[in-house]
Amino acid sequence: MHTYGRDILEIADELTTAYVEVFTAPPFEHRDAEETRNAFRKRLEGDAGRDGFQAWVERSEDGRIAGFVTGWTTPAPFRTDRSYGSVLDRIGAEQVEDLLIGAFEVDELGVLAHARGTGLARRLLEHATQANKRSWLLAWNQNHHAIAFYRHLGWQEPEIRGPEHDILVFVTP
Template sequence: MQTYGRDILDIADELTEAYVEVFTAPPFEHRDPEETRTAFGKRLGFDAQRDGFQAWIERSKDGRIAGFLTGWTTPGPFRTDRAYGKVLERLGAEQVEELLIGAFEVDELGVLQHARGTGLARRLLDTATRERGRAWLLAWSQNHDALAFYRHIGWQEPKPKGPETDIIVFTTP
């Protein structure tokens, strides 16, 4: 497994293709591959510049990306763009401050089809969060396999304070 910082941009095209492969397959088949490719490529360029950004890549024996994880330490004040507004609404400002600000934020976690069932997702999460104390991530409420996986490995869902949304917040055990 390789660890990257801003040098992730050296393999941005390859990582973007792996991202598109994961996040346009079921249950994300409704996403347009070209739009997904463009949006992730732009976001990766921005995210790689964040304080504390790190990425982990594991490759198959043939050299292809098998899985990836990207993330950073969540800064305060808490953002409200992307899905962050839903998180704030769902958990409330107090829980966001207590559980998420200053914690490692797992932004993207993907395992390509050819590497599923190998324990790679767990290894990526364990590697990224092992020495960080607190960590958190979001999952789409319709990604039932991911939800079951996070629950199976002991990640916890903070008690909601607000209305249900299409995202689920998980924190490290």
């Protein structure tokens, strides 16, 4: 497994292709591949410059990306773009402050079809959280497999204090 910082941009095209393969397959088949490609690539270029940005990439024996995880340290003040506003609504400002600010935010976790069932997702999360004892992530409420996986690993959902949204928040045990 290779660890990256800002140098993730050296493999940005390859990582973007892997991302699109993962996040346009079920349960994300409703997503347009080209829009997904463009949005992820643009986000990656900005995210790589964030404080605490890290990525881990595992390759198959044939050299192709098998899986990846990216993330960074959640800064204060807490953002409100993307899904962050929903997080704030769902768990409240106090829990955001206590559980998320200063913790490692697992932004993307993907394992390509050819590497599923090998324990790679678990290993990727372990690498990301080993160096970052406080970590958190979001899951789409329709990604039932991922939700079950996080729960199986012992990730926990903070107390819900606001309205339901289409995302779930998980924190490390």
